[in-house]
Amino acid sequence: MAAILISKSISSEEILIDSISGPQLGQSKRHEHDCLIGDSLEIAEIRKMIDRVAPENDSILIVGESGTGKELVARLIYRNSGRREKAFLSVNCETMPDPHLDLELFGQENEAHTGINGRNPGIIEQGDGGTVFLDEIADMPMTTQGKILRILQEQTFEPLGANRTIKTDVRIIAATNKSLVTAIKENRFRVDLFYRLKMASIYLPPLRERKSDIPLLANHFLKYYSGECGRRFDGIDPDAMGQLMAYPWPGNVRELENNVHTAVVMCKGKTLHPEHFPVLAEKPEKISIGPEEMEDGYAKLFDDTINPVFNKAASISGGHVYHHLMAAMEKALYSAALKYCGSNQVKASALLGVSRNTLRDRIKRFSLY
The missing domain is CATH 1.10.8.60 (Helicase, Ruva Protein; domain 3)
Structure with a gap:
């Protein structure tokens, strides 16, 4: 069953897809496209693009604002491809700090970076024969970009701490809500990787359009x-x-x-x-208040309270202030939501705007029992 291989929880838009087994998927595109809800010309064009690029093995770049459904489109491409019997694995480059992103993608051998003995296969190795979705690739470090480029060009990589090269057969689908052209101009993104990813490109329009x-x-x-x-x-x-x-x-x-x-x-x-x-x-x-003004208000509120916490973190975190504080903030946010909703997970997930699977994951991760 293809659904068994999915590593990430699905949303309601995908519920029809994951109720279908692998062999049936190729015979039932109508059901899959029913999950890409809409009868607008824009959605019709996206459906055509999915049908066009899915059977190929080329890399794909999906561009669209946050919340437009980039991962959903990536999964639809995967389920219409010849790789649908293999794994679909995803990683968010924006939320995964360096060097943890390299560890997540390429794995490690011996004690490189983690202190863990033995082999720890990464997503690229686990996804051999399948599809790897790199979300928010604009935030990927330049050094990691070079390794992804090597996979696209040579189909090889090296795990962290290894002195051997591994051959891989994986299809890369990348997504971004930012301008990669701007990132290239600012020397934050490799132009050669950009053109390799842009073999096929799908634009997802915002809902207001x-x-x-x-x-x-x-x-x-x-x-x-x-x-x-x-x-x-x-x-x-x-x-x-x-x-x-x-x-x-x-x-x-x-x-x-x-x-x-x-x-x-x-x-x-x-x-x-x-x-x-x-x-x-x-x-x-x-x-009428836009997201920028709303974020400015939140930023000012945090600005008034964060200094003591920041100063303490800066003195003990050894150059990882951002990741330590963001982890602490996330734990506090989920804890506050659960308290506000009287530990009702349905209401807490709705309030936070996250899936119940995400909420359950954070409850387990932060021991919020």
């Missing part, structure tokens, strides 16, 4: 989350749907999904009204 798909998406998420919690709804109030279509959705499809999820959890009746959706329940003047 395909608003006709919003009702289909909203009703799809309503059906999914109502089924997950075992409830029946009559639908979304027309006034609420109109407001959903008028909202700019800076967080794109992911933000819409999180809002529908929250609405399902909070609604006690049979119809979802504007007050059930966080973005619509806000005061009108708040709805």
Whole structure:
């Protein structure tokens, strides 16, 4: 079964895909494309691109804002490819600090970087014959970029601490929400890797550019989350749907999904009204606030409180202040959400805008019992 090989939890948009076994996938593209919700011209073009590039072995670059569904498209390409019986493995280059990213990708032998004895195969080796998805590749360190380029050119790599070369047959699909052209100009991204990745390129438009798909998406998420919690709804109030279509959705499809999820959890009746959706329940003047202004407000709040913590971390963390503080912040954030929601994981995941699988992973990682 292809679904057994998936290393990362799936979202509601992919639920139809992972209920199908590997051999059936090649015979049922309609079901797979049903998961790429929408009847706009933009979605139709993306479906055509998936059909065009999936059978090939070339690397692919997927470009789009956060929340547009880049990993979903990568999985659809994988499931329509000849590699669908092998592994699909993903890594987020933005959240994985160096040198841990190299360790995650290429593995290690002996005690290089980790102090662990023996072999520890990385994602590239585990994905042999399959597909590796490199999310937010614009944030990948230049040294790691060189190693990825070598895989694309020679199909070889060396684990950390090894004195031998390993041959690999892996397809690379990369994604970014940033301009790689700008990164090249700023000497943060290799131009040769850029052209190797851009053998085929897929652009995912933001949700605000395909608003006709919003009702289909909203009703799809309503059906999914109502089924997950075992409830029946009559639908979304027309006034609420109109407001959903008028909202700019800076967080794109992911933000819409999180809002529908929250609405399902909070609604006690049979119809979802504007007050059930966080973005619509806000005061009108708040709805117009863009993500930049919102982030500035949060930044100022943190700015007023972080100095004592930062100074202490700087004195003991040995040059890894960012990663230590971000880990501590993430633990505190998940802990606060669980307390706020009375340890209700459904409400906490909806509040944070993350999947329940992600929440459960953080509960286990940070021992938040």
